Protein backbone atom coordinates (compact mmCIF):
# COMPACT_ATOMS: atom_id res chain seq x y z
CA UNK A 1 0.00 0.00 0.00
CA UNK A 2 1.23 3.42 -0.91
CA UNK A 3 1.07 6.27 1.57
CA UNK A 4 -1.01 8.18 -0.97
CA UNK A 5 -3.84 5.77 -0.33
CA UNK A 6 -4.17 7.33 3.11
CA UNK A 7 -5.00 10.61 1.50
CA UNK A 8 -8.60 10.02 0.86
CA UNK A 9 -10.90 12.69 -0.45
CA UNK A 10 -12.09 13.54 3.03
CA UNK A 11 -8.59 14.26 4.29
CA UNK A 12 -7.84 16.37 1.26
CA UNK A 13 -11.04 18.28 1.75
CA UNK A 14 -10.25 18.99 5.40
CA UNK A 15 -6.76 20.04 4.44
CA UNK A 16 -8.02 22.42 1.77
CA UNK A 17 -11.00 23.70 3.75
CA UNK A 18 -9.98 23.36 7.39
CA UNK A 19 -12.80 23.54 9.94
CA UNK A 20 -12.31 25.72 13.01
CA UNK A 21 -8.98 27.05 11.80
CA UNK A 22 -7.93 30.30 13.47
CA UNK A 23 -7.65 32.02 16.82
CA UNK A 24 -10.46 32.76 19.24
CA UNK A 25 -10.90 35.63 21.63
CA UNK A 26 -10.07 34.80 25.25
CA UNK A 27 -9.92 31.00 25.18
CA UNK A 28 -10.28 29.15 28.48
CA UNK A 29 -7.48 26.74 27.63
CA UNK A 30 -4.74 26.55 25.06
CA UNK A 31 -1.79 24.32 24.28
CA UNK A 32 0.82 23.86 21.63
CA UNK A 33 2.44 20.56 20.71
CA UNK A 34 5.22 19.69 18.30
CA UNK A 35 6.07 16.56 16.41
CA UNK A 36 9.81 16.80 15.77
CA UNK A 37 9.74 13.58 13.72
CA UNK A 38 7.77 15.31 11.01
CA UNK A 39 7.98 19.02 11.80
CA UNK A 40 4.28 19.33 12.63
CA UNK A 41 2.97 22.00 15.01
CA UNK A 42 -0.56 22.24 16.37
CA UNK A 43 -1.80 25.01 18.61
CA UNK A 44 -5.31 24.61 19.94
CA UNK A 45 -7.67 26.85 21.86
CA UNK A 46 -10.76 25.80 23.77
CA UNK A 47 -13.75 27.29 25.44
CA UNK A 48 -15.25 25.22 28.21
CA UNK A 49 -18.76 25.33 29.57
CA UNK A 50 -18.24 23.38 32.80
CA UNK A 51 -16.38 20.39 31.45
CA UNK A 52 -18.03 20.52 28.03
CA UNK A 53 -15.98 21.79 25.10
CA UNK A 54 -18.21 24.52 23.73
CA UNK A 55 -15.77 25.91 21.18
CA UNK A 56 -12.51 24.80 19.62
CA UNK A 57 -10.07 26.33 17.20
CA UNK A 58 -6.57 25.53 16.06
CA UNK A 59 -3.68 26.83 14.05
CA UNK A 60 -0.67 24.91 12.89
CA UNK A 61 1.54 23.73 10.12
CA UNK A 62 2.92 20.43 8.97
CA UNK A 63 1.87 17.36 7.08
CA UNK A 64 -1.58 16.64 5.76
CA UNK A 65 -2.26 13.97 8.38
CA UNK A 66 -1.55 16.28 11.32
CA UNK A 67 -3.50 19.22 9.91
CA UNK A 68 -6.47 17.29 8.58
CA UNK A 69 -6.46 15.39 11.88
CA UNK A 70 -6.97 18.64 13.80
CA UNK A 71 -9.74 19.72 11.46
CA UNK A 72 -11.50 16.36 11.77
CA UNK A 73 -11.09 16.46 15.54
CA UNK A 74 -12.89 19.80 15.73
CA UNK A 75 -15.99 18.26 14.19
CA UNK A 76 -16.08 15.41 16.67
CA UNK A 77 -15.37 17.03 20.03
CA UNK A 78 -17.45 20.21 20.16
CA UNK A 79 -20.32 19.60 22.54
CA UNK A 80 -18.63 16.68 24.30
CA UNK A 81 -17.35 16.67 27.86
CA UNK A 82 -13.78 15.91 28.84
CA UNK A 83 -14.56 12.37 30.02
CA UNK A 84 -16.24 11.56 26.69
CA UNK A 85 -13.27 13.03 24.85
CA UNK A 86 -10.82 10.91 26.88
CA UNK A 87 -12.81 7.85 25.83
CA UNK A 88 -12.75 8.94 22.18
CA UNK A 89 -9.01 9.45 22.48
CA UNK A 90 -8.57 5.86 23.72
CA UNK A 91 -10.67 4.47 20.88
CA UNK A 92 -8.81 6.61 18.35
CA UNK A 93 -5.51 5.41 19.77
CA UNK A 94 -6.54 1.78 19.30
CA UNK A 95 -7.69 2.53 15.75
CA UNK A 96 -4.27 4.00 14.89
CA UNK A 97 -2.46 0.93 16.16
CA UNK A 98 -4.63 -2.05 15.26
CA UNK A 99 -7.81 -3.26 13.63
CA UNK A 100 -10.81 -2.36 15.73
CA UNK A 101 -14.36 -3.56 14.94
CA UNK A 102 -16.22 -0.97 12.92
CA UNK A 103 -19.08 -0.60 15.41
CA UNK A 104 -16.62 0.51 18.08
CA UNK A 105 -15.31 3.21 15.75
CA UNK A 106 -18.65 4.80 14.96
CA UNK A 107 -18.22 7.32 17.79
CA UNK A 108 -15.18 8.71 15.98
CA UNK A 109 -17.20 9.94 13.01
CA UNK A 110 -15.01 11.24 10.23
CA UNK A 111 -11.85 10.66 12.25
CA UNK A 112 -12.14 7.13 10.88
CA UNK A 113 -10.66 8.56 7.69
CA UNK A 114 -7.30 8.26 9.44
CA UNK A 115 -7.62 4.55 10.21
CA UNK A 116 -5.10 3.76 7.44
CA UNK A 117 -2.38 5.24 9.64
CA UNK A 118 -2.14 1.91 11.47
CA UNK A 119 -0.12 0.66 8.51
CA UNK A 120 2.36 3.47 9.00
CA UNK A 121 3.52 3.47 12.64
CA UNK A 122 5.92 6.35 11.89
CA UNK A 123 2.91 8.59 11.23
CA UNK A 124 1.14 7.72 14.47
CA UNK A 125 2.25 10.93 16.16
CA UNK A 126 1.07 13.02 13.18
CA UNK A 127 -2.41 11.55 13.52
CA UNK A 128 -2.43 11.83 17.31
CA UNK A 129 -1.03 15.36 17.56
CA UNK A 130 -4.34 17.23 17.84
CA UNK A 131 -5.56 14.86 20.58
CA UNK A 132 -2.26 15.35 22.38
CA UNK A 133 -2.74 19.11 22.24
CA UNK A 134 -6.28 18.71 23.50
CA UNK A 135 -5.14 16.56 26.37
CA UNK A 136 -2.42 19.05 27.29
CA UNK A 137 -4.85 21.97 27.09
CA UNK A 138 -7.47 20.30 29.26
CA UNK A 139 -4.85 19.76 31.99
CA UNK A 140 -3.62 23.33 31.74
CA UNK A 141 -4.85 25.26 34.77
Ligand code: ZN
Pocket residue numbers: 035038039040062063064065066126
Ligand atom coordinates in the same frame (compact mmCIF):
# COMPACT_ATOMS: atom_id res chain seq x y z
ZN1 ZN B 1 3.29 14.76 10.26
